[in-house]
Amino acid sequence: MPTNTYDAIIVGSGITGGWAAKELTEKGLNVLILEAGRTIDPGTDYVEHKPIWELKYRNWDSRDERQKVQPVQREVYYACDEYSSKFFVSDVENPYTNVEGTKFSWIRGRQVGGKSITWGRQSYRWSDLDFEANLKEGIAVDWPVRYAEMEPWYGYVEDFAGISGQAEGLPQLPDSHFLPPMEMNCAEIMFRDGLKSHYDDRILTIGRTAILTRVHKGRAACHYCGVCHRGCITQSYFSSLNSTLPAALKTKKLTIRPYSVVQSLAFDSKTRKISGVHVIDAKTKEALEFHARIYFLNAATLESTRILLNSATAEFPDGLCNSSGELGHNLMDHHMGAGASAIMPGHEDKVPFGNRPNGIYLPRFRNVKVKEKDFVRGYGYQGGGSREGWNRGTTMVGIGADFKNTLKTPGPWRMGLGGFGECLPNHANSVKVNKDKLDAWGIPTLTIDCKFRENEHAMSKDIATQAAEMLAAAGGREISMYRDISAPGLGIHEMGTARMGRDPKTSVLNGNNQAWDAKNLFMTDGASMVSSSCVNPSLTYMALTARACDFAVNSMKKNEL
Amino acid sequence: MQRRDVLRLLAVGATIPVLPPSLLAHLREAQEKVSGGNYTLRNLSPAQNTQVAIMTDLIIPETDTPGAKGAKVNEFIDVVLTDWAHDDERQAFLKGLADVNQQSKDLFGKDFVDASPEQQATLLRSIDDAAMAKHQGPRAVRHGNTIPTERDHQLQGPFWDVFKGITVYGYYTSEIGFSKELGLEIMPGAYHGCAPLTEKKA
Numbered sequence: 001m002p003t004n005t006y007d008a009i010i011v012g013s014g015i016t017g018g019w020a021a022k023e024l025t026e027k028g029l030n031v032l033i034l035e036a037g038r039t040i041d042p043g044t045d046y047v048e049h050k051p052i053w054e055l056k057y058r059n060w061d062s063r064d065e066r067q068k069v070q071p072v073q074r075e076v077y078y079a080c081d082e083y084s085s086k087f088f089v090s091d092v093e094n095p096y097t098n099v100e101g102t103k104f105s106w107i108r109g110r111q112v113g114g115k116s117i118t119w120g121r122q123s124y125r126w127s128d129l130d131f132e133a134n135l136k137e138g139i140a141v142d143w144p145v146r147y148a149e150m151e152p153w154y155g156y157v158e159d160f161a162g163i164s165g166q167a168e169g170l171p172q173l174p175d176s177h178f179l180p181p182m183e184m185n186c187a188e189i190m191f192r193d194g195l196k197s198h199y200d201d202r203i204l205t206i207g208r209t210a211i212l213t214r215v216h217k218g219r220a221a222c223h224y225c226g227v228c229h230r231g232c233i234t235q236s237y238f239s240s241l242n243s244t245l246p247a248a249l250k251t252k253k254l255t256i257r258p259y260s261v262v263q264s265l266a267f268d269s270k271t272r273k274i275s276g277v278h279v280i281d282a283k284t285k286e287a288l289e290f291h292a293r294i295y296f297l298n299a300a301t302l303e304s305t306r307i308l309l310n311s312a313t314a315e316f317p318d319g320l321c322n323s324s325g326e327l328g329h330n331l332m333d334h335h336m337g338a339g340a341s342a343i344m345p346g347h348e349d350k351v352p353f354g355n356r357p358n359g360i361y362l363p364r365f366r367n368v369k370v371k372e373k374d375f376v377r378g379y380g381y382q383g384g385g386s387r388e389g390w391n392r393g394t395t396m397v398g399i400g401a402d403f404k405n406t407l408k409t410p411g412p413w414r415m416g417l418g419g420f421g422e423c424l425p426n427h428a429n430s431v432k433v434n435k436d437k438l439d440a441w442g443i444p445t446l447t448i449d450c451k452f453r454e455n456e457h458a459m460s461k462d463i464a465t466q467a468a469e470m471l472a473a474a475g476g477r478e479i480s481m482y483r484d485i486s487a488p489g490l491g492i493h494e495m496g497t498a499r500m501g502r503d504p505k506t507s508v509l510n511g512n513n514q515a516w517d518a519k520n521l522f523m524t525d526g527a528s529m530v531s532s533s534c535v536n537p538s539l540t541y542m543a544l545t546a547r548a549c550d551f552a553v554n555s556m557k558k559n560e561l
Numbered sequence: 562m563q564r565r566d567v568l569r570l571l572a573v574g575a576t577i578p579v580l581p582p583s584l585l586a587h588l589r590e591a592q593e594k595v596s597g598g599n600y601t602l603r604n605l606s607p608a609q610n611t612q613v614a615i616m617t618d619l620i621i622p623e624t625d626t627p628g629a630k631g632a633k634v635n636e637f638i639d640v641v642l643t644d645w646a647h648d649d650e651r652q653a654f655l656k657g658l659a660d661v662n663q664q665s666k667d668l669f670g671k672d673f674v675d676a677s678p679e680q681q682a683t684l685l686r687s688i689d690d691a692a693m694a695k696h697q698g699p700r701a702v703r704h705g706n707t708i709p710t711e712r713d714h715q716l717q718g719p720f721w722d723v724f725k726g727i728t729v730y731g732y733y734t735s736e737i738g739f740s741k742e743l744g745l746e747i748m749p750g751a752y753h754g755c756a757p758l759t760e761k762k763a
């Protein structure tokens with residue numbers, strides 16, 4: 001075998017790259033992962049148990065430095081902070097441009113493990129309400145898959161990843177293969193019961209999360225320190241670093257090459273296949289080339305698309321595999337920023353014990369059975385209950401021993417609901433290459449033109465009012481409602497720009513995540529999504545990846561690749 | 562060099578003849594961490610530091626657990642003023658301290674640090690009542706997805722809001738506040754949604 005040649009090359013080591021590595025190596029392929037960032041050493045890089053008093057600024061962070069180096073990344077305020085800003089890219093090294101009048105917050109993690117180290121871990125199956133929506137409403141193009149085809153693959157990835165949750169039997173939110181659910185707390189139980197007695201179309205369930213509630217596949221159960229995004233030395237939540245990459249490495253068929261920034265793919269116009277990957281070594285700036293029979297682009301939605309846009313040829317002047325003209329278009333993200341919060345009176349003799357790294361989920365009820373007037377699609381809520389803590393002391397009257405003793409006891413129970421709304425695919429929400437602005441490795445960057453439109457704004461309004469109404473119905477007091485729609489990107493559920501489809505004229509990938517224009521190229525990250533649903537997408541990426549790997553290896557066996 | 566190596570060197574009183582600046586900084590930082598009571602003030606004058614320590618301890622005094630002074634909140638304040646604060650924030654903070662001192666002189670004819678504990682508490686209570694009044698009533702609650710409004714602005718706003726804010730924050734993020742006063746643990750090991758309040762909290 002010539003040097004730098006493998007059976008398969010995977011670009012990226014996050015959630016989907018990790019899954020591709022596990023599947024392809026376990027099926028016997030020699031696999032190379034090209035990861036743009038550094039290696040992570042859990043022993044020194046994970047900081048979940050570092051006491052806050054050991055941080056110089058007690059997590060106020062070196063704000064001037066952070067603002068200079070990571071002004072976009074630190075919009076993820078809860079994770080890009082004094083503890084774990086190291087898991088996010090430098091915005092100086094990785095610039096991009098927003099079209100004037102628009103703002104897309106592009107959040108990236110370049111390291112072995114990618115964003116799977118800091119992801120929110122919420123894991124939900126999509127349903128035919130999602131997969132059929134485009135077709136039924138005549139929006140964009142039809143998904144080339146249906147739930148029945150996805151169902152076994154959901155089960156397959158869940159059995160490995162470990163998803164805790166409660167079965168509810170809802171058609172719009174199919175149950176997973178669950179590990180035991182985490183407990184709800186007093187405010188959540190009160191809200192759940194109130195909801196049940198006032199609405200026949202709405203339920204509250206505990207968040208479904210890729211966190212182990214018991215020992216699973218050699219990984220330990222959660223110990224409830226509650227800050228998964230800083231790492232997890234017991235490997236109790238799913239990340240490629242904790243789960244799929246170790247499994248792939250066990251086969252001894254995986255090579256991970258960090259500091260490997262992929263610039264472009266090479267296309268052989270005779271064989272109609274990808275013939276190599278052009279890489280720049282991030283440390284030496286040396287140009288390198290790697291080859292394989294099949295290629296998986298799993299660099300995260302916009303990075304995967306950027307690589308294709310930067311791989312233009314005479315035949316594909318607007319980006320490789322772009323005969324449809326859809327590459328770079330139909331960018332989506334869940335809209336957030338609307339919701340409500342309330343005090344839930346009572347249960348003052350009860351308090352949560354431990355830090356549950358999970359909240360509640362209130363599944364979609366809009367446009368499920370009845371068509372709403374103002375908007376199509378729907379939204380779900382995440383959130384949770386808690387008791388107010390010592391923080392309230394900063395605005396509470398008083399000083400002295402009484403003040404201190406009051407803060408020792410928690411304040412009232414509070415319940416919060418924040419919506420995650422579906423974003424429609426729109427051709428105008430798009431990215432293109434900007435050759436005038438290069439990143440730290442000399443690679444052309446992206447210009448992003450993306451905004452939420454009428455449907456998202458109408459839905460956002462409903463999210464806020466419905467949250468407040470439900471909290472009131474369940475006995476909430478001092479209800480505070482907010483509606484301040486987020487910038488797209490900040491949901492960190494960016495999807496689309498290389499969509500799957502049934503027709504090569506209107507889609508980039510076929511129903512197996514295989515590029516119509518280069519059959520040895522697969523894209524199984526968020527780029528491939530045809531619509532955005534309102535539920536978190538990562539579990540669907542995992543299932544699509546495992547499914548595509550199965551298809552790819554079967555095709556290789558049949559000598560079709 | 563790992564921190565523990567630095568600490569070991571310090572512990573045996575090693576002298577290292579030529580040290581690169583980065584290692585010196587590391588040593589200084591480690592020294593600060595191990596020196597306990599020997600923290601060297603870098604911004605507050607000794608008089609200001611005494612005033613700060615008394616004021617923080619009046620807000621959160623020693624009870625069955627140490628108070629703000631025991632938790633060295635004044636040292637956290639000095640670190641923040643030295644390396645984190647912008648010039649205008651630092652000046653406003655120091656001016657706020659001077660204003661409190663001036664009020665003590667006007668009321669009691671003495672510097673704040675020389676006033677009796679009762680006089681000091683009386684003055685701070687009156688400042689607190691006036692400053693906290695505007696925060697009462699239903700509070701706007703931040704949505705979980707938006708950047709906390711206080712981020713980066715912890716030293717901005719009226720002096721008492723800033724002072725009380727950093728005192729409360731500094732105390733409950735100290736080991737004494739977190740572990741001794743609140744009885745919290747970093748690794749609780751379990752989760753119960755509705756545990757009895759008497760149970761050790763986490």
